Amino acid sequence: MSVDGWLRTDRAATLPPLDAQALAHAALAERREPEVIAAINASARRHDDPVVWHLLGLLHRTQGDLAPALAAFDAAFRLTPAQPLLLHARARATLEAGLDARDRYDAARTVAQNDGDVILGQAAALAEAGDDRAADDLLVAMLRAHPGWLPGHQGLMRMRYAAGAAWQEEIDRAITGAPLDWRLHDLKLSAWLRIGQAEAALSALAAAPDVAELAAIRAAITSEFGPAAAAERQMATLSPRTDPLHRLHVLRHHLRRGRPEEVVALSHPAPTADDLPYLSLAYRLLDDPRAAALDDPAAISVVDLPLTPTFLTGVATLLRRLHRARRQPLDQSVRAGTQTGDMLLWRVDPEIAELRGHVRRAVDRYAAQARARAAPLPVPRHPRVVGSWSVRLLRDGHHDAHVHPEGWLSSALYIALPPSDGEQGWLTLGEPQRALATGLAPLRTIEPRVGRLVLFPSHTWHATRPFTQGERLTVAFDVA
Incomplete structure (x- = not known):
């Protein structure tokens, strides 16, 4: 039964446990959690059922409300203290x-010794507590025992890269032990491609096995860094209409080679979220009137939030404590700066909780305005923050142009800024990566101000111009 079906029944106000469980599962599947939380909460309190408490915690977690989520998980734990899924959910929510x-992940490991997600969470908990060595040792031990564990390699690579360490050491060890395992090569090649190290990427590509599974990454690296003729041959072997990864690489290649009409042909008649950033550029290059819908100026919102200097100083102090990395993330757009974890606005710190309230109100207003103007992209029924983080840039810091295809709405919220100097540190919207060779200029540049929130569609190319002195501290989030 759907959420609507359950809410229309006479039992909605006094749900027995099995009905509450069914309603909660329906709400999670339909992304309608806010509509059922009150009913599930009432059922949990009336019947004290551990599964209902567990589901109530999951419902709160999807909304980023970790305090009531943890209370619900603790209530379930009181009744079923050895349930593996609950132990992991409780540990994960605590970290978020x-x-x-750390103690909660220790408990989860006692009943899930080899669960990869639990191990990665335990490593993250150790790192967040400042014990980077223990986190590294944990992942290395598991990778030595299971050298084909790709998420473990990815987690260790990211951790070491951000710490300024030799991030490729363990993946190289695994490749030496299994030189024909194309998955390991693909992981390493993708990292070099994202970092933008042409020589290292081409060298690693030469050492990789010549197998069909590596065709996409081979073509992408050759298109980005290698000879054009070879890139044309390799791109011609891909299947962009049926393989999303192939499609992304081919779209980029067509733009780089000056063929925007091919981007339009490949994206139509039903563009995917991954297509939209490239389709927008193709429309602009072709002077296609459909560009106006994807690049609607009305979809960009600039709001100066009512945040006091004292409050902003407190937020900045908290954020600086969270910026423990020594280098930008392995797979993000940050340059000459650091980035926190990606659930920042879910934290229970009073400063973050207050900031989250401002963000939610701004997003709700934006969504209402988008519905009122019949925006071309569908507005989520219940928009929610699906990722949030802070970026700290110092001298020469900037963001390379990028997009967030998994979101509906993206953002920049300025907490602390360097001294104003022309357009240094300004946000650019609509200017793509230089590697795409489109020659397109920004559609809009926005001056940052402390307390200013900029909202824009997630498919919009955005970047930050470098600045020569000071600190730029921001909060960013995606909504879907």
């Missing part, structure tokens, strides 16, 4: 709330 989750 910004609390010390």
Whole structure:
């Protein structure tokens, strides 16, 4: 039964446990959690059922409300203290709330010794508590025992890269032990491609096995860094209409080679979220009137939030404590700066909780305005923050142009800024990566101000111009 079906029944106000469980599962599947939380909460309190408490915690977690989520998980734990899924959910929510989750991950490991997600969470909890060595040792031990564990390699690579360490050491060890495992090569090649190290990427490509599974990454690296003729031959072997990864690489290649009409042909008649950033550029290059819908100026919102200097100083102090990395993330757009984890606005710190309230109100207003003007892209029924983080840039810091295809709405919220100097540090919207060779200029540049929130569609190319002195501290989030 759908959420609507359950809410229309006479039992909606006094749901027995099995009905509450069914309604909660329906709400999670339909992304309608806010509509059922009150009913599930009432059922949990009336019947004290551990599964209903567990589901109530999951419902709150999807909304980023970690305090009530943890209370619900604790209530379920009181009744079923050895349930593996509950132990993991409780540990994960504790970590996301910004609390010390080491003991809770220890408990989860006792019933899930080899669960990869639990192990990665335990490593993250150790790192968040400042014990980087223990986090590294944990992942290395598991990778030595299971050298084909790709998420473990990816987690260790990211951790070491951000720490300024030799991030490729363990993946190289695994490749030496299994030189024909194309998955390991693909992981390493993708990292070099994202970092933008042409010589290292081409060298690693030469050492990789010549197998069909590496055709996409081979073509992408050759298109980005290698000879044009070879890139044309390799791109011609891909299947962009049926393989999303192939499609992305081919779209980029067509733009780089000056063929925007091919981007339009490949994207139509039903563009995917991954297509939209490239389709927008193709429309602009072709002077296609359909560009106006994807690049609607009305879809960009600039709001100066009512945040006091004292409050902003407190937020900045908290954020600086969270910026413990020594280098930008392995797979993000940050340059000459650092980035926190991606659940920042879920933390339970009072400053973050207050900031989250401002963000939610701004997003709700934006969504209402988008519905009122019949925006071409569908507005989520219940928009929610699906990722949030802070970026700290110092001298020469900037963001390379990028997009967020998994979101509906993206953002920049300025907490602290360097001294104003022309357009240094300004946000650019609509200017793509230089590697795409489109020659397109920004559609809009926006001056940052402390307390200013900029909202824009997630498919919009955005970047930050470098600045020569000071600190730029921001919060960013995606909504879907």
